Amino acid sequence: MTAIPLHFELPENLTAKKFLAKLSKKLNIQVADQQYTIKAFYDSFDWRLYNARMICEFNYSQKKSQVRLIDLNSGDVLAIESLKNVPRFYDQFPTGHLKTHLAEPLEMRALLPLCKLPYEMYCINILNKDKKTILRIQLEEYEQLTNQLHLLPLKGYDKTVKKVSGMLQKSFELKPTQASVLKEALKGHGRKPKDYQSKLDIKLMPGIEVSKASKIIYLQLLQAIKINEAGTIADIDTEFLHDFRVAVRRTRAGLSQIKYVLLATEIAQYSEFFAWLGEITSLTRDMDVYLLNYKKYKATLPVSLREDFAPLYEFLKEKQSQAQKKLAVNLNSAEYKKQLLDWEHFLKKSLPKKGKGSSDQFNIKKLSDQRIWKVYKRILQEGGSITEKSPAEALHDLRKTCKKLRYLIEFFQSLYPEEDIKTILKALKGFQAVLGDFQDYEVQEMSIKHFSEEMMENKVPPKTFLAMGVLVQYLDSMKCKARNEFSDQFVLFEQANNQRIFKKLFAHKSSVKK
Amino acid sequence: MKIIATYNIKGGVGKTSTAVNLAFIAAQNNYKTLVWDLDPQGASSYYFRVKPKIKGGSRALIFGDHELDGLIKATDFENLDLLPADFSFRNLDLVLDARKKPTQRLKKLLKPLKKEYDFIILDCPPNISLLSEAIFEASDILLSPIIPTVLSLRTLEQLKKHIKDSDLNHIQLIPFFSMADRRKKMHREIMGDLNDKHPEVLSTTIPYASDIERMGWERMPLGSYVRKSPSTEAYQELWKEILDVI
Numbered sequence: 001m002t003a004i005p006l007h008f009e010l011p012e013n014l015t016a017k018k019f020l021a022k023l024s025k026k027l028n029i030q031v032a033d034q035q036y037t038i039k040a041f042y043d044s045f046d047w048r049l050y051n052a053r054m055i056c057e058f059n060y061s062q063k064k065s066q067v068r069l070i071d072l073n074s075g076d077v078l079a080i081e082s083l084k085n086v087p088r089f090y091d092q093f094p095t096g097h098l099k100t101h102l103a104e105p106l107e108m109r110a111l112l113p114l115c116k117l118p119y120e121m122y123c124i125n126i127l128n129k130d131k132k133t134i135l136r137i138q139l140e141e142y143e144q145l146t147n148q149l150h151l152l153p154l155k156g157y158d159k160t161v162k163k164v165s166g167m168l169q170k171s172f173e174l175k176p177t178q179a180s181v182l183k184e185a186l187k188g189h190g191r192k193p194k195d196y197q198s199k200l201d202i203k204l205m206p207g208i209e210v211s212k213a214s215k216i217i218y219l220q221l222l223q224a225i226k227i228n229e230a231g232t233i234a235d236i237d238t239e240f241l242h243d244f245r246v247a248v249r250r251t252r253a254g255l256s257q258i259k260y261v262l263l264a265t266e267i268a269q270y271s272e273f274f275a276w277l278g279e280i281t282s283l284t285r286d287m288d289v290y291l292l293n294y295k296k297y298k299a300t301l302p303v304s305l306r307e308d309f310a311p312l313y314e315f316l317k318e319k320q321s322q323a324q325k326k327l328a329v330n331l332n333s334a335e336y337k338k339q340l341l342d343w344e345h346f347l348k349k350s351l352p353k354k355g356k357g358s359s360d361q362f363n364i365k366k367l368s369d370q371r372i373w374k375v376y377k378r379i380l381q382e383g384g385s386i387t388e389k390s391p392a393e394a395l396h397d398l399r400k401t402c403k404k405l406r407y408l409i410e411f412f413q414s415l416y417p418e419e420d421i422k423t424i425l426k427a428l429k430g431f432q433a434v435l436g437d438f439q440d441y442e443v444q445e446m447s448i449k450h451f452s453e454e455m456m457e458n459k460v461p462p463k464t465f466l467a468m469g470v471l472v473q474y475l476d477s478m479k480c481k482a483r484n485e486f487s488d489q490f491v492l493f494e495q496a497n498n499q500r501i502f503k504k505l506f507a508h509k510s511s512v513k514k
Numbered sequence: 515m516k517i518i519a520t521y522n523i524k525g526g527v528g529k530t531s532t533a534v535n536l537a538f539i540a541a542q543n544n545y546k547t548l549v550w551d552l553d554p555q556g557a558s559s560y561y562f563r564v565k566p567k568i569k570g571g572s573r574a575l576i577f578g579d580h581e582l583d584g585l586i587k588a589t590d591f592e593n594l595d596l597l598p599a600d601f602s603f604r605n606l607d608l609v610l611d612a613r614k615k616p617t618q619r620l621k622k623l624l625k626p627l628k629k630e631y632d633f634i635i636l637d638c639p640p641n642i643s644l645l646s647e648a649i650f651e652a653s654d655i656l657l658s659p660i661i662p663t664v665l666s667l668r669t670l671e672q673l674k675k676h677i678k679d680s681d682l683n684h685i686q687l688i689p690f691f692s693m694a695d696r697r698k699k700m701h702r703e704i705m706g707d708l709n710d711k712h713p714e715v716l717s718t719t720i721p722y723a724s725d726i727e728r729m730g731w732e733r734m735p736l737g738s739y740v741r742k743s744p745s746t747e748a749y750q751e752l753w754k755e756i757l758d759v760i
Contacts, residue, residue: 080592081544096544096632125590130733132563133590155595156587 004165005176007075010147016122016139019149019172023124026167030133033123035061039140040116041182042086044109045231045240047194052105054078055180058086058113061121069101075179077152086111089237108292110237115189117142117181126164134160145184149174196227198243200250200410206365213364214261217254217411218347221247225340232281233328238288241327245285248277253407257371266346273339280330286447287320293444300474301467308463315455366508368412373506375405383490392442395486399435406432420501431493434485441479448472515628516760518635519653523669525640528659528692530557531726531736533637535749536657536756538735541594543753545632548586548595552606552649553639556599562589563733564598571602575623576609582623583630591738595631607644616644621652642676650682655760659692659720662704670712688759690716690752716759718752721745 010019023029042056043049049056053072058065067086069078079098090106093099102111122139136152149168153161168174186192202220204213224247231240252274255267262270294316298309330336382398406428413421452468518536520529533549540547551558556566564587570578575585586595610616624634638649650656658673660666670689677685689712695701708715720726723745725736732739737746 094544097546130563130565154588156585 003074004162005169006151006153006161006165007177007179008149008151008168008174009177010149010174012146014147016120016141016147019139019147020122020124022172026171027164028127029137030125030127031122032125033063033121035063035121036118037061037121038116038118039181039185040086041114041185042111043114044106045112045236046109046196046198046243048105048107048109049102050193054101054105055182056086056102056111057180058083059121067098069098070179072179075150086113108237109239112236114182115185115191117144117185117188119143126160135164137164140181142181144188145181148177148181150179198224198239198246202411203414204364204412206415207363210258210364210367211261214254214258215347217258218251218343221251221254222340222344222347225251229331233331235324235328238285238292241281241285241288245278245281248274248281249403250407250410252278253404254411257375257404257408258367258411260367270343270346273343277336281327283323284320284327287316287323289440290316290444290447291320297471297474301470305463305467305470308461309467311455311458311460311464312451312468315451315458315460364412365415368408368415369506369508372405372408372412373502375401375408376502376506379405380494383494386486386490392438395435395438395483399432399439402428402432402435416505420505424498424501424505427493427495427498431489434482434489438479438482438486441475441482445472445475445479448475515631516633516655517624517653518633518655518657518756519638519649520635520657520659521638521646521649521673522658522660522666523640523642523673524661524666527661527666528720528726529553529640530561530637531729532657532659532692532720532752533635534558534561534729535726535736536753537594537633537635538591538737539749539753540633540635541591542737544593546593546630547633547635548597548627548631549589549635549637550597551599551637552603552645553599553637554601554603554606555639556601558637559596559598561729561733561735562587562596564589564596566599566601568598568600571600572606572609573602575600576606576613576619581626583626590734603639610644610648617647617651620648624652647680650677650680650685653685655756656685656687657756658687658689660689660715661693662691662701664700664704667704667712686760687714688716688756689714690755691719693722694719695722716752716755718748718755720748720752 010016020029020031037059038061040058040060042058049069050072055070055072057068057070059068060066064082065084066080067083068080070076071078079096079101081094081096081098083094087093088110089108090099090102090111093102120141122137122141124137124139125133126135126137128134133154134157135154138150138152140148140150142148151161151165151168169176183193200220202217204216225244228240228244228247231237232244235241252271255262255271255274291313294313298306301309379398379401382394382401386394386398406425409421409425409428413425448468448471452465455464520533520536522529530553537547537549549558549562551566559566568575568585569580574580582597586597588594589596610619613619627634636649636653638646656673656677658670660670674687676682677687691705694705705719721744723743725740725743725745728739729736736749740746
């Protein structure tokens with residue numbers, strides 16, 4: 001059964017008043033409200049709601065204001081709530097359906113305004129003989145867009161919806177349209193949905209020269225740094241800094257892995273700058289992670305100790321705030337701006353045709369094959385030599401090598417069949433997860449110990465230290481668990497099928513030497 | 515999700531106006547709320563201007579395999595739905611009696627609605643019958659309006675004893691005074707004398723008021739035609755107190 005159209009566009013010459021006059025001749029209608037209203041669209045910076053097929057609208061007038069969550073596919077209203085303003089994070093919403101719908105896609109990301117549209121809103125009730133509302137109509141009269149009409153069905157009155165929808169199409173010749181004017185509204189602001197994604201999407205042609213390809217990669221990473229810079233400085237949510245740091249790390253990996261393009265002096269200069277960027281953002285990110293994990297940490301404690309844990313939260317908040325201030329000073333500094341601008345100019349002028357090893361005698365595909373194959377073999381060798389007695393450093397080194405491989409695959413994935421890349425990325429992610437857990441638990445365990453030393457000076461109650469001790473114990477047990485899982489995960493990663501794909505994709509008889 | 519039954523063995527104590535007005539307040543506070551009109555008189559259906567009729571009547575409801583969801587009607591108020599009454603509900607006891615495990619039936623029927631609603635309010639007919647047994651099984655809370663008279667307090671004692679004797683340990687009984695007339699000496703005395711004998715009775719009292727009586731004329735919940743009055747405030751207070759104790 002095809003769905004009944006619920007959303008319509010009014011012809012250009014049909015004003016709301018004219019339409020209502022015509023409608024009142026056919027149905028028992030009541031104009032319940034007419035208001036000058038602003039429609040503001042909200043989503044996270046990386047379009048998490050849109051990616052989860054949802055649109056968040058905040059409609060506000062002098063009389064009322066409502067947040068509405070709409071299913072992008074069906075146009076159904078998933079949740080609606082009267083709120084005076086839109087909270088920034090999902091956990092600041094009142095308990096209810098709206099909060100429940102927002103929690104999973106948004107996680108730690110802030111809900112930000114995308115664009116606004118003014119319109120005249122007419123709320124119309126269709127009444128039966130008992131003057132009971134059996135269908136609601138929302139008519140939106142825009143100055144910049146064609147007028148829209150939405151049928152808002154009421155539970156238990158399906159026949160009315162079908163009848164009115166049919167009548168609007170036949171007698172009024174209205175055209176069915178989309179549930180929301182989001183796309184049109186964005187267009188007016190020169191934007192479109194999903195115009196920022198934190199995932200890398202680099203399109204390379206196999207035959208292009210290494211210099212050109214590296215320029216495409218570096219420019220995209222620079223773009224990510226610049227896009228996330230303001231949100232990082234303003235500390236809107238933790239993901240701006242996270243994406244900023246990922247772009248910095250990827251650039252550093254590029255500088256060390258894509259050879260034969262830049263001169264050694266240039267590599268040294270820019271590597272130093274990006275290493276500095278990594279360094280000045282590191283403490284804030286660490287504190288963000290501790291604060292994001294706080295609820296999880298608290299849940300690991302016995303109930304009797306949970307209330308005593310609060311001073312740690314205050315300590316972390318304070319430390320994050322101090323680190324964030326320093327970070328903002330650094331990212332607002334003339335030195336940072338100059339260095340980044342230098343890098344941009346460097347990328348925008350034509351890159352040297354001949355670097356250290358005359359790169360253009362081979363194309364990007366050859367270089368990619370060679371680099372990925374080499375790093376992959378190194379992982380097999382490093383991973384294979386790790387035993388139960390190996391020190392933690394061996395696992396940390398392997399984790400770094402895996403990161404290099406991940407970045408290389410992400411840079412060059414457009415050069416290879418999508419399915420194969422998906423398979424090996426999935427395997428690599430699983431392997432990286434266990435190495436990441438091991439590293440994270442170890443670092444966190446050490447940090448909590450350091451924090452307790454610093455907190456000693458703040459007259460923190462002894463029970464807080466007891467709670468932190470329990471947490472350290474938990475982190476240690478989780479670290480051991482990750483360590484024990486290592487060999488199983490390595491076996492999974494080095495399994496024959498993955499080796500076969502790596503070999504098929506990257507192990508050519510390359511003439512390129514190291 | 516909580517299932518609240520507005521119940522009293524006696525009739526005419528304000529069960530329906532309690533169910534309708536509290537449901538309205540809950541919905542206004544963004545709680546998704548359903549009122550199930552189980553009384554064959556269909557008074558709450560009338561207040562919401564919904565025809566007191568369900569497809570197949572009580573027999574289809576108890577023996578049929580269709581779910582309650584298909585019988586629900588939206589009211590004129592956001593977040594507030596109604597499952598209408600049907601005149602055949604006068605035989606609900608007999609129909610239930612013909613079924614296996616009759617007292618479990620309402621609970622089973624309501625189960626799929628748990629995800630959709632925050633509160634389900636059952637507007638119950640008076641008397642203790644097989645239907646009320648099924649209501650007790652399904653409910654978390656028995657919200658019992660009592661008129662401050664000696665007889666009403668006696669029925670409250672009967673209800674408490676019944677809950678205890680039937681091992682209905684899952685039920686929280688919440689009585690409160692309804693239709694209280696402070697001009698009547700007896701009402702004042704009974705309410706004043708309350709704390710020692712019945713500490714479980716809520717402190718909020720719903721007054722006997724003409725604006726509540728007007729619900730039948732207006733055919734809508736009190737709060738939708740009276741913006742502010744002692745009655746609307748009493749219902750608001752009652753709702754707050756209920757939220758505090760549940």
